[in-house]
């Protein structure tokens with residue numbers, strides 16, 4: 303498992319990073335982060351990327367692998383990824399397959415990646431309409447978290463991370479709050495680990511509970527687009543719908559966005575396209591405990607119509 307270190311300031315984070323690497327490294331960096339945090343980067347070999355779902359594709363992995371080759375990156379090199387969840391997912395996948403695996407250090411820079419996506423070793427790219435269909439379980443040797451990155455994160459992206467945090471408040475005893483601190487990030491990392499440590503390869507109906515709210519969320523992102531819904535915003539809606547399905551107490555959400563009634567049928571079809579739902583549609587629900595329930599598409603269609611009319 304990855305060694306994880308947390309820092310309030312870049313300076314301490316950099317000191318740790320420098321103690322872990324030699325000259326044989328390549329930085330693969332979110333171009334926005336590179337601009338906003340110039341003090342963080344030594345000018346060695348680096349590749350900048352515009353973060354979006356597009357980098358989680360075969361095409362971008364192929365181009366990046368060719369760039370690594372040009373930079374003479376080999377099996378004794380280290381790849382350092384710096385960015386949010388899309389960079390972490392894509393570069394982790396690349397690190398796992400380039401020359402059958404190279405040493406990888408990950409530095410997450412969004413709230414979502416610092417509390418969630420950077421942990422647990424799931425790497426992924428998308429294939430056509432199938433989100434995260436291709437991937438591997440591959441842990442970075444080290445994960446370095448610097449709270450200072452969050453000082454430049456737009457509010458929309460903070461809310462996006464808060465969507466995943468909201469999920470933790472439903473599936474565990476975590477108390478949701480707008481507040482952000484390094485201690486909170488550490489706590490959420492531990493909480494995530496409590497779900498994946500006993501189920502590293504997602505086989506034992508334990509880790510799957512981390513997908514609470516994601517059945518609707520992934521379909522929303524696909525049908526209404528990730529311009530309208532950031533991942534976490536979609537997760538807020540997805541969690542709310544799951545609570546609605548069991549008639550549970552729901553909370554006011556910090557997002558105002560609503561599902562377009564015109565999208566309902568397409569959303570239900572898209573739920574069927576999720577890799578975890580190849581036959582019926584699976585939902586993780588909170589009853590006395592967390593359970594997995596399968597629904598027929600037409601049942602979900604009726605529930606969703608009802609939900610959308612009341613959202």
Ligand SMILES: NC(=O)c1ccc[n+]([C@@H]2O[C@H](COP(=O)([O-])OP(=O)(O)OC[C@H]3O[C@@H](n4cnc5c(N)ncnc54)[C@H](O)[C@@H]3O)[C@@H](O)[C@H]2O)c1
Pocket residue numbers: 332334335338352353354355358385386387388389391411412413414415418419420421422424425426434451452454455456459462533
């Ligand atoms: N592997 C997992 O376990 C897991 C879990 C949850 C989500 N994910 C994946 O994570 C991805 C979403 O991650 P994300 O929300 O971090 O998105 P992202 O990486 O696309 O980043 C969101 C935006 O924030 C910008 N940004 C990043 N760091 C910044 C900073 N410090 N200051 C200013 N702007 C900054 C980026 O340039 C981008 O515009 C999705 O692809 C999702 O599938 C993976």
